[in-house]
Amino acid sequence: MAGPEWQSLEQCLEKHLPPDDLGQVKRILYGKQTRNLDLPREALKAASERNFELKGYAFGAATEQQRCPQIVHVGLVQNRIPLATSAPVAEQVSALHKRIEEIAEVAAMCGVNIICFQEAWNMPFAFCTREKLPWTEFAESAEDGLTTRFCQKLAKKHNMVVVSPILERDREHGGVLWNTAVVISNSGLVMGKTRKNHIPRVGDFNESTYYMEGNLGHPVFQTQFGRIAVNICYGRHHPLNWLMYSINGAEIIFNPSATIGELSESLWPIEARNAAIANHCFTCALNRVGQEHFPNEFTSGDGKKAHHDLGYFYGSSYVAAPDGSRTPGLSRNQDGLLVTELNLNLCQQINDFWTFKMTGRLEMYARELAEAVKPNYSPNIVKEDLVLAPSSGCSSHTS
Numbered sequence: 497m498a499g500p501e502w503q504s505l506e507q508c509l510e511k512h513l514p515p516d517d518l519g520q521v522k523r524i525l526y527g528k529q530t531r532n533l534d535l536p537r538e539a540l541k542a543a544s545e546r547n548f549e550l551k552g553y554a555f556g557a558a559t560e561q562q563r564c565p566q567i568v569h570v571g572l573v574q575n576r577i578p579l580a581t582s583a584p585v586a587e588q589v590s591a592l593h594k595r596i597e598e599i600a601e602v603a604a605m606c607g608v609n610i611i612c613f614q615e616a617w618n619m620p621f622a623f624c625t626r627e628k629l630p631w632t633e634f635a636e637s638a639e640d641g642l643t644t645r646f647c648q649k650l651a652k653k654h655n656m657v658v659v660s661p662i663l664e665r666d667r668e669h670g671g672v673l674w675n676t677a678v679v680i681s682n683s684g685l686v687m688g689k690t691r692k693n694h695i696p697r698v699g700d701f702n703e704s705t706y707y708m709e710g711n712l713g714h715p716v717f718q719t720q721f722g723r724i725a726v727n728i729c730y731g732r733h734h735p736l737n738w739l740m741y742s743i744n745g746a747e748i749i750f751n752p753s754a755t756i757g758e759l760s761e762s763l764w765p766i767e768a769r770n771a772a773i774a775n776h777c778f779t780c781a782l783n784r785v786g787q788e789h790f791p792n793e794f795t796s797g798d799g800k801k802a803h804h805d806l807g808y809f810y811g812s813s814y815v816a817a818p819d820g821s822r823t824p825g826l827s828r829n830q831d832g833l834l835v836t837e838l839n840l841n842l843c844q845q846i847n848d849f850w851t852f853k854m855t856g857r858l859e860m861y862a863r864e865l866a867e868a869v870k871p872n873y874s875p876n877i878v879k880e881d882l883v884l885a886p887s888s889g890c891s892s893h894t895s
């Protein structure tokens with residue numbers, strides 16, 4: 497499995513394909529070409545001095561007579577953890593805040609209206625270890641914890657909506673933990689929170705040791721810059737999760753993630769892009785970068801030798817549009833900020849063109865699903881009348 501030495505799919509294609517082939521390959525893999533954004537010189541300089549990649553793209557939409565364009569700039573941040581996981585908790589949190597502050601400042605220079613950080617950005621992704629301390633000490637109140645207060649300042653200072661996915665400690669309900677995204681208005685006020693609805697039980701993603709599936713449904717936040725929702729990481733494998741945010745009116749769905757090459761890199765370019773197509777909305781998939789080393793070895797009952805890390809987080813953050821086009825990804829090996837210009841009018845334009853909402857037959861699925869989840873449900877399989885043949889061992893399918 498590739499580690500940091502392999503920079504990105506885009507770089508590889510550009511290096512090896514002749515221009516004509518490259519054009520055709522990109523047409524199929526990326527859809528209608530995005531325009532490069534003209535990013536401010538001072539932002540590019542600051543990003544280079546601060547050692548992170550800065551890329552900008554724009555999706556177009558047709559001009560309408562009755563509506564003005566609804567232009568929004570989103571910023572997706574992918575970053576390594578700046579300190580070793582063995583450093584004191586407070587120092588790790590403060591180093592993460594510092595790193596995000598310098599990236600958010602550049603986002604502001606680029607006119608970003610809504611910024612989203614990666615899953616559980618206020619900590620190392622330590623859930624693989626199944627140890628409680630010190631990792632549970634990173635949990636904070638969604639309403640007024642240190643990280644939320646930090647994001648409120650950022651939001652107000654830069655007039656930017658902040659989507660801040662954290663490990664939440666819910667003091668109102670027995671101090672339990674959740675995997676939560678806090679949404680902070682550009683006014684600096686906390687608009688609300690949303691929780692991860694689907695918890696992985698795969699490989700070293702031992703998150704079920706720490707928190708349960710979210711209990712807040714599929715809230716959509718009406719911000720000054722559009723209606724947004726957050727489908728946290730593993731939720732992207734669940735088409736109904738995307739669908740419910742869309743049914744509630746989301747125009748942009750963020751998918752802050754922490755996932756590794758060995759497990760999901762081949763799924764990554766497909767899932768959020770497919771969700772944008774299926775739901776006539778924009779989707780923003782962002783992932784951690786690098787490798788996080790933990791002091792104690794762990795195993796996950798999968799026959800692998802005890803190890804100190806979860807695997808390689810491959811970054812590759814990107815944005816997909818309702819017409820199926822997508823931006824190139826950020827790199828697999830660097831911190832980065834992806835700035836993307838969206839025209840939200842494209843959601844309705846594609847809705848009217850492809851009509852998936854109109855042709856979706858939700859009432860039929862609602863009826864069938866309501867039956868299918870009943871304990872005594874019997875799947876609707878039509879079988880040929882069986883003429884019982886003499887038993888011929890295990891090769892015949894009789895059920």
Ligand SMILES: NC(=O)NCCC(=O)O
Nearest residue numbers: 696701729730754755760
């Ligand atoms: N953080 C998380 O849910 N990771 C699970 C792995 C994946 O969904 O790719």
